[in-house]
Amino acid sequence: MSSHREAPEISKDPVADNTDVYAFVSPDRPDTVTLIANYIPLEGPAAGPNFYEFGSDVRYEIHIDNNGDGEADITYRFRFKVELSNPNTFLYNTGPIDSLDSPNFNRRQLYSVTRVDRHGNETGLGENLASPPCNIGPRSTPNYAALAKQAVHNLNNGVRVFAGQRLEGFYVDLGSIFDLGDLRPFQSLHLIPTPDAAGVDATKDVNVHTIAIQVPIHLLTRDGSHPKDPTDPRAVIGVYASASRSKARIILGEGAESGFGPWEQVSRLGNPLFNEVIVPMGKKDEWNARSPKNDSAFLHYVQYPELATLLPVLYPGVFPNLSAYTAARADLVAILLTGIPSGIIPGFQNFTGKTQADLLRLNMAIPPSSNPNLLGILGGDLAGFPNGRRVFDDTVTIELRAIAGVTIPLVDKTFKPDAAASLVTDGLTPDLQTRYLSQFPYLGTPRSGFEVPAA
Amino acid sequence: MAKITRRGLIKQATIGVGAAGVVAAAAAAGAHFAPAASTTGTQNTKQAAITRTDPIVVWIGNPADGTIVMMRGEQQKVVNNPAFIQSVLSL
Numbered sequence: 001m002s003s004h005r006e007a008p009e010i011s012k013d014p015v016a017d018n019t020d021v022y023a024f025v026s027p028d029r030p031d032t033v034t035l036i037a038n039y040i041p042l043e044g045p046a047a048g049p050n051f052y053e054f055g056s057d058v059r060y061e062i063h064i065d066n067n068g069d070g071e072a073d074i075t076y077r078f079r080f081k082v083e084l085s086n087p088n089t090f091l092y093n094t095g096p097i098d099s100l101d102s103p104n105f106n107r108r109q110l111y112s113v114t115r116v117d118r119h120g121n122e123t124g125l126g127e128n129l130a131s132p133p134c135n136i137g138p139r140s141t142p143n144y145a146a147l148a149k150q151a152v153h154n155l156n157n158g159v160r161v162f163a164g165q166r167l168e169g170f171y172v173d174l175g176s177i178f179d180l181g182d183l184r185p186f187q188s189l190h191l192i193p194t195p196d197a198a199g200v201d202a203t204k205d206v207n208v209h210t211i212a213i214q215v216p217i218h219l220l221t222r223d224g225s226h227p228k229d230p231t232d233p234r235a236v237i238g239v240y241a242s243a244s245r246s247k248a249r250i251i252l253g254e255g256a257e258s259g260f261g262p263w264e265q266v267s268r269l270g271n272p273l274f275n276e277v278i279v280p281m282g283k284k285d286e287w288n289a290r291s292p293k294n295d296s297a298f299l300h301y302v303q304y305p306e307l308a309t310l311l312p313v314l315y316p317g318v319f320p321n322l323s324a325y326t327a328a329r330a331d332l333v334a335i336l337l338t339g340i341p342s343g344i345i346p347g348f349q350n351f352t353g354k355t356q357a358d359l360l361r362l363n364m365a366i367p368p369s370s371n372p373n374l375l376g377i378l379g380g381d382l383a384g385f386p387n388g389r390r391v392f393d394d395t396v397t398i399e400l401r402a403i404a405g406v407t408i409p410l411v412d413k414t415f416k417p418d419a420a421a422s423l424v425t426d427g428l429t430p431d432l433q434t435r436y437l438s439q440f441p442y443l444g445t446p447r448s449g450f451e452v453p454a455a
Numbered sequence: 456m457a458k459i460t461r462r463g464l465i466k467q468a469t470i471g472v473g474a475a476g477v478v479a480a481a482a483a484a485g486a487h488f489a490p491a492a493s494t495t496g497t498q499n500t501k502q503a504a505i506t507r508t509d510p511i512v513v514w515i516g517n518p519a520d521g522t523i524v525m526m527r528g529e530q531q532k533v534v535n536n537p538a539f540i541q542s543v544l545s546l
Contacts, residue, residue, distance in 0.1 A: 246529075247514075247526060247531065248512045248514060248526055250510075250512060258510075260510075260511075260512040260526040260527070260528070261512065261514075261524075261526030261529065261530070261531045262526075262529055262530070262531055263529065
């Protein structure tokens with residue numbers, strides 16, 4: 001998965017598990033950038049009686065590095081609380097919920113948004129903002145799309161936020177990929193072969209909890225400018241998200257517990273799949289607790305990714321050139337740790353300097369594409385991953401092909417990628433019309449428990 | 456089990472409105488004593504002011520090095536006091 005249950009410890013703490021991060025110039029408000037951080041992986045829609053919610057004891061944050069040092073210069077911090085209308089019923093809702101202030105909405109979440117600058121100065125942007133309920137079914141949440149729309153809050157200075165349940169946007173054939181790297185469309189070539197088959201989307205009917213914030217570009221740059229030239233270093237930001245918990249937790253008895261001490265990061269995410277398939281099992285928990293500025297400690301795993309050595313073994317004879325390539329993977333270091341410098345891809349750069357940090361790097365001067373390609377830059381679409389990441393980008397295929405060697409010629413012209421490198425995929429194409437929204441928060445209407453009783 | 460009726464649902468909703476005030480009042484009264492960091496349940500998203508009655512958690516990770524970490528609200532203070540640790544060890 002992108003970063004769903006990607007490390008041993010966070011897989012046991014889903015409320016704090018950061019599953020995906022997206023950053024892109026908003027297609028319908030191109031003077032803004034949309035930043036999205038998802039949490040709580042693989043929510044089965046039929047989740048009653050206690051439906052999914054954000055953790056009141058978790059500090060959720062989206063960070064922006066705008067000067068290339070791998071540290072957050074701007075942080076948007078989200079804290080949640082729960083309010084019960086009626087503690088004397090077991091019901092999540094006591095009737096249909098047709099508005100966010102419906103008295104039938106028994107267990108609601110409200111949240112605050114705070115902007116923190118690089119010096120730690122805090123500015124409150126919003127207080128007591130309502131999250132929508134989870135999508136339950138036609139009797140409880142009869143017009144969910146309209147209900148969720150009420151939870152898009154316009155704050156000052158053109159900032160817009162949403163926090164609540166959404167349909168999972170990330171798509172992957174989870175069942176095959178973690179069965180020894182099987183890709184169903186090519187499984188006849190696998191070391192343990194079976195007839196080729198179509199990919200199976202494991203996440204099309206599960207939900208996730210989304211924190212989305214849309215911010216005018218000039219509020220994200222280091223100097224308050226709105227760069228229009230893609231070669232302008234000020235146009236590039238690095239984005240990551242995190243979740244933190246109190247250092248100590250005391251079970252007080254009688255159902256109460258409390259957190260003490262400073263916040264400690266337990267989950268983070270920049271580029272999809274970084275901790276999942278680059279970082280080895282014994283380092284994953286440590287990686288989740290670290291700041292991106294220290295990611296040079298993980299350089300070796302980027303330069304010599306384990307998956308690049310596994311592909312030729314799992315698909316015998318299919319990747320001879322990749323198998324013979326022994327140099328450090330400078331292409332992956334650029335894509336994942338420093339950004340791509342000018343002069344490598346015509347008209348594009350998202351280089352942030354020498355500091356090696358796993359950040360989702362977005363060049364905000366590249367306008368949204370009117371005809372997006374799911375393969376992003378690999379498909380000739382400079383507005384897609386790894387220039388930031390849009391909700392529909394096929395990051396599994398893009399990263400599979402990159403690791404298989406298709407991006408090596410960007411930095412090493414002597415290398416000829418194997419023919420299979422530009423073909424490997426888990427074989428999924430989402431229905432853009434039904435899975436996503438064309439406006440904020442862009443991730444689609446979550447499935448209801450009635451609609452999908454067994455995900 | 457009570458039969459669910461349209462009228463019943465409407466009545467239940469009305470009870471919910473009344474209860475909301477009670478819960479809000481209780482939360483306001485409790486906020487004065489609430490630990491600042493992260494008590495779960497109904498709590499304020501903003502940090503409540505830390506009072507002199509707030510509990511303190513003490514963490515001694517390695518008794519041999521004499522370091523004591525004291526946590527109160529979101530803050531922590533680190534001191535070195537081998538004598539105190541020795542007194543705890545001799546309990």
